[in-house]
């Protein structure tokens with residue numbers, strides 16, 4: 172029995188956390204957006220901007236679709252060699268998984284890549300499901316660290332592996348487009364669980380496998 176467990180609550184990736192907007196809400200939110208944009212200088216009477224408040228509310232809804240859950244993340248397979256000794260079980264690594272999220276501090280995009288590794292015990296998860304898990308938790312109002320933890324928790328819960336590691340490298344539009352306007356720096360966040368905390372060789376292997384290369388667009 173593993174001595175570490177997921178810190179997540181009852182919520183899992185398939186949980187739907189919101190209902191669709193009603194027509195009344197859509198109209199009201201469109202009105203809020205129109206008031207803000209016009210006060211900031213937008214001319215809502217022009218053909219290009221007339222529908223912008225509605226488009227913006229819809230875009231924000233789409234960019235937070237992680238709250239709708241994902242029913243397709245739970246495809247599991249047995250490992251090839253369930254009777255192999257622990258040290259011979261394989262480390263699976265997937266990435267870079269590209270994502271765009273929204274920082275909850277400024278509601279501006281966080282764009283980056285995630286690498287996810289785990290040491291299987293008895294089950295493997297379908298490769299495309301890892302992409303789904305990353306995007307499920309990225310497309311919310313969130314932070315880079317929280318995305319890392321939620322991915323690790325989801326994997327711990329679904330796959331029950333011997334260990335999980337998640338590395339995310341991202342650029343934050345809130346530091347690029349405002350404030351210090353820093354264009355070149357990237358932020359890294361790493362979360363490890365289980366065997367990755369007790370066996371440094373696993374982390375080394377993971378680092379070699381992902382190459383620590385950035386595939387983000389070069390800074391202007």
Ligand SMILES: [Zn+2]
Nearest residue numbers: 274276277345
């Ligand atoms: Zn921010």
